Amino acid sequence: MRGKIVFVVIAAMLLVLVWLVGTRSRDAHVMPAPRGEEAAAPSASQPVATPEAPAEAGSVAVVEKDAAPVATDAHATALDRAVRVVAPSWELAAALLVANGGRMTADGSAVRSGGIEATVDVVAAERDVEARLARGGADADGADVGVVPLPDFVASYERLRALEPQVFHVAGWSHGREVLLGARDGMLAKPITPAGDVAVVAADTSSEVLALFALDAAGQPPTKVRLGGDPQSAAYAGVVRPLSGDRPAGAPSKVLLSTGEASQLIPFVAVAPRGFIEAHRDALVSLMRAWSRGSTGLFEDVPSAARRIATEPGAPDPAALLERLGWTSPVLPGDVATAMGLSPGPTPGIGALFALDWRLLRDAGVLTSPAPSTAPVATEPFAAAFPETLGGEGARGNTQRPAAPDARVLLARRADKPDAQSTNDDVTWLSDVFPPCPVRVATRAGTTVIEVLSPP
Amino acid sequence: MAARATGFQIAQRAVKGVGIAAGALCTFVAFSSVVGLATGNGWARGIVGLILTLALPAVVVDRTLPKPEHPPKAGRRPEGPHNAVKPRPGMVGDAIAIVLLGVALVFVGFGQPLTRPLLVHEGDRYAEDGHDVLAHVVYFLAGVRPVDAPPKGDH
Numbered sequence: 001m002r003g004k005i006v007f008v009v010i011a012a013m014l015l016v017l018v019w020l021v022g023t024r025s026r027d028a029h030v031m032p033a034p035r036g037e038e039a040a041a042p043s044a045s046q047p048v049a050t051p052e053a054p055a056e057a058g059s060v061a062v063v064e065k066d067a068a069p070v071a072t073d074a075h076a077t078a079l080d081r082a083v084r085v086v087a088p089s090w091e092l093a094a095a096l097l098v099a100n101g102g103r104m105t106a107d108g109s110a111v112r113s114g115g116i117e118a119t120v121d122v123v124a125a126e127r128d129v130e131a132r133l134a135r136g137g138a139d140a141d142g143a144d145v146g147v148v149p150l151p152d153f154v155a156s157y158e159r160l161r162a163l164e165p166q167v168f169h170v171a172g173w174s175h176g177r178e179v180l181l182g183a184r185d186g187m188l189a190k191p192i193t194p195a196g197d198v199a200v201v202a203a204d205t206s207s208e209v210l211a212l213f214a215l216d217a218a219g220q221p222p223t224k225v226r227l228g229g230d231p232q233s234a235a236y237a238g239v240v241r242p243l244s245g246d247r248p249a250g251a252p253s254k255v256l257l258s259t260g261e262a263s264q265l266i267p268f269v270a271v272a273p274r275g276f277i278e279a280h281r282d283a284l285v286s287l288m289r290a291w292s293r294g295s296t297g298l299f300e301d302v303p304s305a306a307r308r309i310a311t312e313p314g315a316p317d318p319a320a321l322l323e324r325l326g327w328t329s330p331v332l333p334g335d336v337a338t339a340m341g342l343s344p345g346p347t348p349g350i351g352a353l354f355a356l357d358w359r360l361l362r363d364a365g366v367l368t369s370p371a372p373s374t375a376p377v378a379t380e381p382f383a384a385a386f387p388e389t390l391g392g393e394g395a396r397g398n399t400q401r402p403a404a405p406d407a408r409v410l411l412a413r414r415a416d417k418p419d420a421q422s423t424n425d426d427v428t429w430l431s432d433v434f435p436p437c438p439v440r441v442a443t444r445a446g447t448t449v450i451e452v453l454s455p456p
Numbered sequence: 457m458a459a460r461a462t463g464f465q466i467a468q469r470a471v472k473g474v475g476i477a478a479g480a481l482c483t484f485v486a487f488s489s490v491v492g493l494a495t496g497n498g499w500a501r502g503i504v505g506l507i508l509t510l511a512l513p514a515v516v517v518d519r520t521l522p523k524p525e526h527p528p529k530a531g532r533r534p535e536g537p538h539n540a541v542k543p544r545p546g547m548v549g550d551a552i553a554i555v556l557l558g559v560a561l562v563f564v565g566f567g568q569p570l571t572r573p574l575l576v577h578e579g580d581r582y583a584e585d586g587h588d589v590l591a592h593v594v595y596f597l598a599g600v601r602p603v604d605a606p607p608k609g610d611h
Contacts, residue, residue, distance in 0.1 A: 006550045007468045013557040014475045017482070020565040026601040031579075034586040080576050080600050 079283040082117035086132045086143035091324040092268050093120050098305050099294025110293040114286035126152045145272045147171050151209035154357040164274035166378040169288050170336045171268045176260030177327035178207040181237040181252040188256050191414035192219035197226045199234040206266050207238030212360040217413050222363035257410045264348050265433050277378050284381040299330045337389035340379050348432045351375035403438040407453040415448035426450050472553045479556025484509045486563035489578035513552040520551050564597050572598050
């Protein structure tokens with residue numbers, strides 16, 4: 001009798017073990033290659049040597065193409081679960097959704113063929129992105145990677161400083177999404193002589209930065225800008241498309257400029273905590289490669305991608321999505337390399353834009369602490385993912401053509417210093433930020449003025 | 457001549473055999489992965505894991521086997537009905553199977569949410585050492601689906 005009871009116990013234990021092991025859900029796990037193979041072939045996970053980190057904010061470490069690879073970081077382990085990505089709007093996540101085949105990784109998708117899995121969530125607000133990053137990707141309600149406009153990242157950096165978030169990829173550029181409106185036409189067409197504070201209302205941080213940048217360039221420093229207040233009494237308004245239909249009647253309504261002209265001012269960046277980037281570099285390398293394929297696929301057939309994304313729960317309808325996608329411009333790996341400071345080119349670097357945004361927001365009172373000593377940009381995953389882009393010329397740049405005869409002055413900046421070098425620097429900087437716009441130097445009433453003209 | 461085993465006895469032995477094999481594998485992997493916290497050396501993990509896998513059931517069997525009621529005096533052989541306590545046939549195998557399956561259930565079964573990182577790292581070590589089959593087995597126990605690393609330079 002006792003023998004039969006023990007038999008039943010053993011059989012039950014065996015069955016429970018088989019059931020527990022056999023029925024559990026299995027996340028993808030990238031199996032490491034045998035040590036011998038890794039030593040024989042250069043790995044994507046091997047970092048490219050970086051020279052000393054720059055000491056100044058606004059610059060990022062430059063990776064030299066011919067530098068000898070450094071040994072693989074022993075802590076760069078593969079991720080044994082899906083990479084969780086979160087974005088505050090659908091157009092920011094569109095390329096990755098195409099690469100992933102939807103919110104969850106689909107069979108045959110670029111992400112799966114890269115050997116990883118990803119989940120892509122779109123949340124209602126930037127604060128939700130912060131909350132998810134704070135929870136971390138190991139939490140079902142958290143995230144490993146956030147895709148946000150750079151100004152939003154800068155504004156949230158103080159709150160997320162403990163995570164040491166870093167930019168590791170550029171997913172696109174805003175192209176007309178943010179618009180600066182003024183109470184009168186051509187308010188920035190002449191250099192401003194500040195007579196006091198001006199009131200600016202803005203829909204979000206990105207449009208706030210566009211307004212602060214334009215005013216600062218025209219001569220009204222951020223320290224003399226009052227953010228918020230009554231829209232009807234504001235001189236300027238930063239808005240985000242789609243434009244709200246219930247804007248106050250007395251609010252500024254004349255379009256001064258937009259990121260359609262300042263198309264290299266607001267990049268959409270992918271950020272992750274430094275610890276995650278260092279521990280799961282291979283997963284990020286695979287993700288960026290798939291992302292790049294998704295971006296290509298998205299802009300090759302936008303209607304099809306919009307229809308596909310519109311089937312996701314909570315997504316806007318294809319027409320609305322199509323409209324939103326029109327306000328973003330895609331990036332090629334060569335553009336990203338330039339923006340990350342990995343190859344020379346006319347595109348303003350992410351480091352420089354981070355420092356600019358920080359200065360504008362701090363002077364306007366949005367941020368309170370000094371900027372980090374070095375811009376939080378991690379170039380290593382991108383360098384490992386796209387080594388052929390290093391050192392090359394980025395495809396993007398100032399595509400300006402000669403000014404049209406009826407070109408309007410969008411923005412005028414007084415050349416503060418009379419020397420030619422500083423004027424040239426200002427012209428170069430404005431040309432880089434306003435790629436489609438002719439930029440000229442003129443003399444108005446005895447003053448040297450740099451003028452940004454409307455695109456031909 | 458030994459009596460012929462019944463169908464039930466054959467099933468009993470088969471289940472016990474499978475239980476011991478499965479339990480031993482899981483127990484070995486569990487102990488190896490724990491040793492892996494201290495050292496990544498394959499020999500150390502394997503030898504210590506094997507010793508623990510053998511020693512634990514051996515100790516339990518030793519403690520559960522019936523003891524002689526009167527210990528024999530020094531220099532005399534035990535004899536007589538009181539000192540001739542024999543274990544139930546199959547009891548040793550039963551004890552071994554229960555111990556090994558118990559460890560497997562605790563570590564790989566119910567404790568998997570906690571022990572998964574240990575097991576995944578153990579699978580990684582096997583994969584890095586070129587033991588693909590063993591790595592896949594450990595990944596299976598850990599509850600992950602192994603995929604090959606992305607091809608280099610593929611984009």
